[in-house]
Amino acid sequence: MISNKYLPILQEEGKKLLLFFVALLIVYLIAYSTQDIWTVIRVVASLFWFLVLPGFVTISFWREQFSFIERLIIGIVLSMAIAGVFSYFLNLLNLHVRWYGWIIPTVVLFVDGIIVYFRKEK
């Protein structure tokens, strides 16, 4: 269980991320206005899962030092870096590229969760 200390932070960050997801969806609906809405939702959800969450959650270990906007923008670039570097190693393991988009964010979020858990234990 996550301690009470982290719940308000998770709620606050969750709300902001949800708001960002909606904003991102609206931006993509505007920019790709000739595309059907379900495809836009699928693409934006994939972007959010693959290229927003891993980096944002990781850089949020320095939440007190950096603003939400900083963590968001740098988090996206960090997600790209994480995906790029770890894909290279998954490729060496001969794993098919179709799984990378699922494996990498899951592993990063899991590892981040473990770090938070052990931090809590301190």
Place this chain on the structure above:
Amino acid sequence: MSLKQSSLEKIILLLFFIAFLFTGAGLLSDHALIHSFPYGIYAMDATSHLSFVQTLYQRGNFTYLPAYMAGGYTDALSANPPVIYYLTASFAHLAGIPWYDGVSIIMLLAFVLLPFVMYLIIHRFHPAAALFSLPVAYLLFANPFFSSLSWGEYPFILGVLFLLAGLWFVPVIRLSYLWLPLALILSANFLSHASEFVVLIGFIIVYILVEYFQKEKIKSYFKSLLPLFIVTGIMIAHYFIIFKNTFAKLQLSSSFKPIFTAGYLVPEFLNNFPVILIVIFGIGIFLSGLIILNSFKNKTKNWIVPVMALFLLIITYTNWIGQKRALQIRLLWPVLLMFFFGVVFYYAWTKIKSAHKEWIPALGAVCIGVILLLTYYTPFTHAGLLDQYTWESFTWIQENTPPEATILFFHGDVYNQHTMLNLVQRRTFRVKSEDQVQKAQQQILSRTFFILPETFLDTWLAYRKSLFEFGYHYSENESLYQGREMDICQFDYFVLTKASQAQPLAEYNIAIGQHLLENKKGELVFNNPLIAIVRNLHPGGDCLDIK
């Protein structure tokens, strides 16, 4: 910054994000996420990267070049900086979209992110300077700068994105464990485009040196730098060995002679910016110098952002000492010069005495943005090099010919961007246009043409003999990969374009096709309004009945 200002800043950032993405999506993909063929591709650098993404997407692995790209070899290493391929292919699988649209979506996002990362860097100098600087990045969507994206300089764009993110990390590197995300950024930078990795390392050295001369205790930096370099070294080690024995060995020039041309549009300060912007940039550079001197004198940290901006500016002129990548990095000048633009307005803003002063940067950014948008926005839509008919012929070949089939392309208007031929995923060859022009002028139907094999030779078909020892199929038999007079009858399929800007060449193609069919030496296996594909019924035989 007050709460109201903070919310306003977010709104301004969102507005600029919409403006950048909307313009980019219009120029590159006609405001659609999914297309029936690779869309918005304008040069062969792009088609070359597309062919690698296609290979990775379909085979699932990219350790070796496919045989059709490697002159038939199956052990030739895929040595290109890999991040672009993995990012786009894995994203396309995840989102369930065509692989070429995955490239377009990810690369546009990376391109649009560039000014926002620079914004964060400038924000450390002053939020007002950051806001004022943002609109000038809209020039990214005007040529020659937009050609970095439309012509397919994808690894370079990712390299600069990671470079800027790395620069953002450097001043705060001493924060506990922050070296770890920076190590990921540095590693991704090397795996994306090594030249920007070198620039980032260069800036870290410059930064530490300036801190040293500022009498900062630089020992504290080494506590972060040591694990940073160890972890980065481990993460890039495997690719470093490949890179060192391919691109670094075969393509790096040690000449220090000035270079002024490259295989892409080279921006020039005086040619590609309007006079007003040149004046503003000039004043900005002058002010940056003053800020640095003042900062050194007063022992403040204000020097960091101007030094970064000047460092990046100087990098774009290292072509004078033989660094051709300097010409490439100029393609992103609208981002790299953002500080010089913003600092001029910031300086003017500091002189204003008004009760509503804090609103001016946001309003100013929007006003300047609107002016630049009205000046540079072009609702330009064009499919690019490929079209529906050409793509249909490519996919027909992929799906209906044996994997070992050889395909000969006669003249087509877009085949001079020849790396696109790899997209058919077979061993491809093309008739040299000049030779076909000559034969069309002489009205000779010929069996022999000067024919160019399409092989990926950037890394000489490097293969591994051991972990550190490499061989090169290309250097072992160079003549095999060079154009030469060849008998067309040895090929399995002929791709004949029926319409061209040079119509006599298209008519020549039709004549070849008709001759094959009339003499029952060929079979029409594919036909659409632009392309016909004829199968050679007797490969190696006398397919044209002429000497």
